[in-house]
Amino acid sequence: MDGQEALPSLPPPPLPQLTSQNPPYLFTPSLLPSSSLHPSIIEPQVLPDIDWVGLLSGQSGLGENRPIMESASMVAENGAEEEKGNKDKKKGGRMKKATRPRFAFQTRSADDILDDGFRWRKYGQKAVKNSKYPRSYYRCTHHTCNVKKQVQRLSKDTSIVVTTYEGIHNHPCEKLMETLTPLLKQMQFLARF
DNA sequence: CGATTTTGACCTGCGC
């Protein structure tokens, strides 16, 4: 069925607060609605039923209906786990059930690919049943980062793109850093006076 | 020439 296409349109939930428990780069501009990085996005929508608190704290979700989001039990995303995990998998196919957090949101956009500040490499595209449009698979190009995302346009409402993120970035957003670095330098310079 | 995209083959999980 087209589970992803039956997503209700609800206002985005409150954004999670970063605490000392959370990885420093857990939520980046990619998840911030109305981010200035996304001029083309008119109506960002975070999927409902996402247990942000659980997601962040490592506890499992509460929602009963989770159209896209999988269980949010957090696996150690950083460091050794990812590289070694990759060795277990053979060519193609699903590996062990992903236990990494997944979250998705809809955006109303003419572009399938929205610029979320990270660099992504496309590694696959697949036609999906009950959908006119193919689903595209992307992986974060950062060496140590194993985050993936899927992008799919709804066939019911072709102006809506569903983006599903899987995993958590363990590095800063490049674009954000590019923007902030000169500002920081300038501030440091001015602070000397 | 390195990085990225395209695309068909391959693999796995799941329902029947």
Place this chain on the structure above:
DNA sequence: GCGCAGGTCAAAATCG
């Protein structure tokens, strides 16, 4: 056990 659907790999093509 079989077939389908989804997810990934990797070689070739394309791009900057």
